[in-house]
Amino acid sequence: MSKINKVAVIGAGVMGSGIAAQVANAGHSVLLLDIVPEGAENRNIIAETALQKMMKADPAPFMSKRAAKLVETGNVEDDLEKLADVDWVIEVVIEKLDVKQALYRRIDTVRKPGTAISSNTSTIPLEKLVEGMPEAFQRDFMITHFFNPPRYMRLMELVLGAKTDKALAQSVEDFADRKLGKSVVHCNDRPGFVANRLGTTWIQLGVLKALEEGLSVEEADAVMGKPFGIPKTGIFGLIDLVGLDLMPHIGASLKSTLPEGDLFHETNRDLPLVNRMIEEGYTGRKGKGGFYRLNRATGQKIKEGIDLETGEYRVSVKPDHPKLKAAKKPRQVLEIDGPLGRYALGVMTNTLAYAARLVGDAADDIASIDEVMRLGYNWRWGPFELVDLIGSEWLVAKMRENGIDVPELLDNLGDKTFYRIEDGRRQALQPDGSYRDIARPEGVIMLEDFKRTQEPLLKNGSAAVWDIGDDVLCFEFTSKANAMDDQIMDLLNKTIGLVKRKYKALVIYNEGTNFSVGANLGLALFVANIAAWGEIEKLVSSGQSTYKKMKYAPFPVVAAPSGMALGGGCEVLLHVDAVQAHAESYIGLVECGVGLVPAWGGCKEMLTRWQKSGKLPNGPMPAASKVFEMISTATVAKSAEEARELMFLKTDDAVTMNRYRLLADAKAKALSLVDGYQPPEPEEVYLPGPAGKVAFQMAAEGFARRGIATPHDLTVADELATVLSGGQTDIFDTMDEDAIMELEQDSFMRLVKNNKTLARFESVVETGKPLRN
Structure with missing residues (x-):
């Protein structure tokens, strides 16, 4: 197995520079390259600026100042020959096939044989990326899809081609696991792999169903929250976190590559409100705000939410629905009468059915899909774990009631569960109906x-x-x-x-x-x-x-x-x-x-x-x-x-x-x-x-x-x-x-015994923040 010591990242945007920082966090030297801007006096300006931004960013991409010193900056015109000294080249450039392939041809002229080459793409199939490339390049090529921010998101989707050298891929996987701290999930060479395909469809369902049911963004996010094991951002808060302007790019790619009849196409609708928000700079937390914003006009920070009908901002109001407050389990939310329950059913029945259709397509097993959603979207439970919590027979009946075509995997489940404990070992259901132990990677033990x-x-x-x-x-x-x-x-x-x-x-x-x-x-x-x-x-x-x-x-x-x-x-x-x-x-x-x-x-x-x-x-x-x-x-x-x-x-x-x-x-x-x-x-x-x-x-x-x-x-x-x-x-x-x-x-x-200390205690218990008294 090839040993990876030095890494190169080509593309010093937010994702590329973040990947470089994580390699440095692992204690390894990393070469960060980008293009030379036209007329630039400093030919390394893009990579150097990215490094400077990371030094000031919060949350910090670097774990220490010492790690930052392991990043060497350069450009693809003057420094490409330095790739001869690296063991893994990660391409993180613009999502255009011709641009990527032109870069690959240049990389191939300077790299040493057996250097791993990977793309961080999540929208272009591997088969297209290596089309027309030499056999040796195809053997060394794979897709390594990191998640943003690379330091904090633990998931990496790995896609291998028909000709990828398995031993080299294992070296990359081992480095990503042990050195970069990633949980590596093998995905098939399908559009969007698992995370973007399933996650984007879930998000788009969340937006469309909220509009259909007339819910506020706060109500929708409260429904898609704790009982489902979904972070408190819910869906609209998550879009703000990721960035509204990213959605059209992912949507356009999946639209052009997913087969006709895929649920994604039904959810991928043009929304005038979202288009207007992007045009006006309301791209989420990185912009002026998104579905939520902080209004500082009065000198105070007042949280506001957008009205999905009028597009106007108003003071954000936390939903006060007794049944929703009382709900502790997923099914209790799905059983709420009225718009909230219909919203939960509309989003989750479609999402869980879609997840079942991805087994054998985007990934080969249910455990991989669950891991992607747990680590890629911070769900507490993956979709198949949620099916077990809800009850498959009840869920399938609700799918039929709502006119959803029940996938064969769910239809054949009957009174079985996707996961079971057998002789103290956790097992997952396989597509053929058998159960298999969930094996831990070598060197992993869990309490x-x-x-x-x-x-x-x-x-x-x-x-x-x-x-x-x-x-x-x-x-x-x-x-x-x-x-x-x-x-x-x-x-x-x-x-x-x-x-x-x-x-x-x-x-x-x-x-x-x-x-x-x-x-x-x-x-x-x-x-x-x-x-x-x-x-x-x-x-x-x-x-x-x-x-x-x-x-x-x-x-x-x-x-x-x-x-x-x-x-x-x-x-x-x-x-x-x-x-x-x-x-x-x-x-x-x-x-x-x-x-x-x-x-x-x-x-x-x-x-x-x-x-x-x-x-x-x-x-x-x-x-x-x-x-x-x-x-x-x-x-x-x-x-x-x-x-x-x-x-x-x-x-x-x-x-x-x-x-x-x-x-x-x-x-x-x-x-x-x-x-x-x-x-x-x-x-x-x-x-x-x-x-x-x-x-x-x-x-x-x-x-x-x-x-x-x-x-x-x-x-x-x-x-x-x-x-x-x-x-x-x-x-x-x-x-x-x-x-x-x-x-x-x-x-x-x-x-x-001091009353001011007790007032601080009370503030922490009630609000989570100490009183500044």
Whole structure:
């Protein structure tokens, strides 16, 4: 199998530059080329401008500043010969066959034999792209369809030609999987593959049916929302996110390539409102707005939605339909009487029937189509998983009622389901009516698979413990949003004892969207409202002692975060032997934002790390100042690499690019630490004492004068300054971790009794955002 090291991307538009950034995020050199504009003095201006834009973009295409240095810019006139040094060339130029083929002929004259060549197209069949090209080129060619933005969207559709070298394609797939973090789905060489064909048809159905039923954009998006496992953007919000101006381009391509009678053609109608919006610059979030916009005319941000009949904007109103609010499952929405239920039926029955027709055409199996919609459109369930949730017989009856031609795959299903569990293994229905195990790629283990075959060793309402083999246990948070509470502390204590008696290592991991969003503020608010201060103090003490026990346990502990690891979740990472972090881990101590200070050892761990890091001048003040700056501003690392720079992760902590590989990598990391394991030695730090506290207070007051800090921010900063300066310590004395944690607890308890802190709690619980009081 050919090894891929260096990559070239030709086409420095939003997608091409984003793909280049993700290659760099993986630690590989990448050459980014584009054309030379007519009359340009700087012949690399297009690629260089793209790189500069990415450095400033939010969300950021790069995971670190270091990654950006791996991108070399150039142009296709002067630098094409450099392709002789690369292992994979990705073409991301304009969707015109003649332009692409002309480029391929030039690439073929300079590349070395066996270099992988791929196109990011999703509209031109591979068969057309390689028509008339040499045999050797056809062997090395494939389609690799990334999704925008390439850093954050985990899906890549892979299409091979009749002559594509399977070993070379496997090299590309392996690189995309392990290095770029992609879930690679094999699609057939059909127009739009799976994502664009099914997703575009679903979106167009959503728009047309809303017009037919007279629904507002808010009502339509509420229907196509949580009960179906669809992101809260719904359909109209999703169009705004992707861009209205992209729809006509995809539509035109699919119109010219899909066969007559395909459902897409029925949904692909010319909509005067959409045309007018595009002409006037209302192309979605990247333009002046779209179906929704923010009106800042009065100096405030007022969300408005467009009236689909008049085309005029009005204040956006959240739908207030009791049955829709009460609906928790897909079928409950489909059974609502009136326009909302008819809308749901009209969109989803047609979409699910269309998905069934794509099996054996766009892709060979149902699992691939489900994966595309889960990762390409962020659906919680794929279309065939939705059929199982709704009930196929009920759904087929509704399709017939609505005059929908029922696909054979659904018609023959009867009382079967598309997925089933057999001997603890998840199986998917095949087109021939048999079931086949869903096989994980080599090197992938998922906690959900273990959970199907065993009972937890320990469990309570907020956590569970699982045996993942090789004498390694997995501790899983199961509370809402994986928020930390007393039950997690209790079970973690018991788990430490269990591992100590019978096992070799512990991994802390879960398969939620976020590792942990921090402490359960709703519970804290309830306890505070009844003035049960003793219970809160007990929780703080329990967290400190549990995390300390975990830190000094006689076996290795590895944490494997993905998504947000905030507050108490971050403090878990600070107390383990090693972290195996998913690349998209967002880590930080954010307690000051809700009116508190970190009190489960976060302050003392960050002080220790920065003081011994060698990154700062010696002495007690530099490290304390750095930690004060980070915690007081609730700094959150926006990637695992940034977390390493901020020392939320240690220099030798590891990063996994593919979310599906995280547990296997964490388990391997834990096992690698078993032989000869020794817990860390307790450490002491020098802190600046009262003089340091004065300096921190002055810094906070400076923020207040600039309007950045609120009055309560100053109160919180004063308590944080007390902790990080060491209270009344002498600058020449060392402090151990118990002394610092005592300061953490004292400051925390003073703040939690402050009414302004409780007001922040209440705001977070009700709105998701802290009050700026």
